Amino acid sequence: MKSALILGGTQFVGKRLVQLLIDEGVEVTVATRGLTPDAFGDQVSRLIINREDAESLEKAFKDKTWDVVFDQTCYSSQEALDTLNVLKGKVQKYIFTSSQAVYDFGTKHLEESFNPLGYKPVLKSRRDYIGYVGYQEAKRAAEAILFQNADFPVVAVRFPIIIGKDDYTNRLQFHVEHVKEGKQMFIDHPDFRYSFIDSGEAASFLLSMAKSDYQGPVNPGSEEDISLCELIELIEKQIGTEAIIGEDGDPAPYNLPGSWSVNTNLVESLGFRFTSLDRLLKNLILHYSKI
Incomplete structure (x- = not known):
């Protein structure tokens, strides 16, 4: 991995991820609305986008390519589809920050508890998703759009509650x-x-998924x-x-x-351990x- 696009990257786990990539010598591009300042100076390139405006994505990503995209800010099926369409042929792997919220309420969910390939998404904007139930639908639909339509490997990282x-x-x-x-x-x-998962370990796991051959959904965390x-x-x-x-x-x-809790057997079988x-x-x- 020589280059990475991060959709987000100015808060919490995103900031940690950007720093890890910089430390690895990766050429980093951060794409945000431009409202939150960052401390990375000339170590990163910056693009201004609006996830609710497909034209802004087309303009920002024109004539550009990256090895990996980390999607930290997708909150609707429409945003997932727009981003997928615009990035077609421009990236080699897609790391999507999803959530344990894709599962029904319950404990120790395995990855197969929700199958995005069998889910029929309805195109909606982020403003159409209300509350926790809306958030659940948004992440489910976004995963479904990505796994059903992408022509490159996709990883859906179903984070539990992130703390740090x-x-x-x-x-x-x-x-x-x-x-x-x-x-x-x-x-x-x-x-x-x-x-729960530690915020530092969450960022490190995203980086590890970009380096690995794994694709599909995965539950990291304690x-x-x-x-x-x-x-x-x-x-x-x-x-x-x-x-x-x-x-x-x-x-x-x-x-x-x-x-809402997850079973971490799969991620542990891949060699990962968390605090x-x-x-x-x-x-x-x-x-x-x-x-």
Whole structure:
């Protein structure tokens, strides 16, 4: 891999991925709306695009080619189709940032729990997808568009919840701060279970997929899952303070409509190992408790 196009790349995992590629000596092009500044200076090339405007893609990508494209910002079936059409003949491999949300609510999903080749996508814009159910449909439809129409290898990386010290969503930090400061919070379904992955490991895995011969869907992440109740208990133990849980509290940001966790056997069979969830969470709880 000598050149890479990143759709996104200015926030969270995207920033980490860009730096990893630069460190590898890859010629990096970052394509965004141009609204979020980055710190990469002249180490990267930049293109201005609007994922909801196919003409902007055609203009930006005209007469250009890359070995790999990392798609971090696709949130609709229409965007997937437009990007696929514009990049036809311009890339050799497509790494799509998907989500465990493609699965129905439940735990320890295998990759075959959702087959994008058998899914019939409806073309919609990102504004047509509402809430978690909409997000689920958007990622399913985007995967279906890519796997059913691409003439190059596609990898759909079905990330679980991504956490790290650089997590701009502050969702895990919310839980830690509320316990530490004695603030009441509301957790609708404390027994629902979720999978997680470290943000640094997420970026490294994307890079590894670009280098590998693997194609298809894959579930990366820590092997274990955890319930929200267990998460709160872990925070309480680490901080030494009891959480205040009640209906009048601030709604916790992990109040999802159901459990979402993945089985990581496939990715482990490919030789990948991720930080244990207990270690990952303890390190982050300690970090957030000191802020």
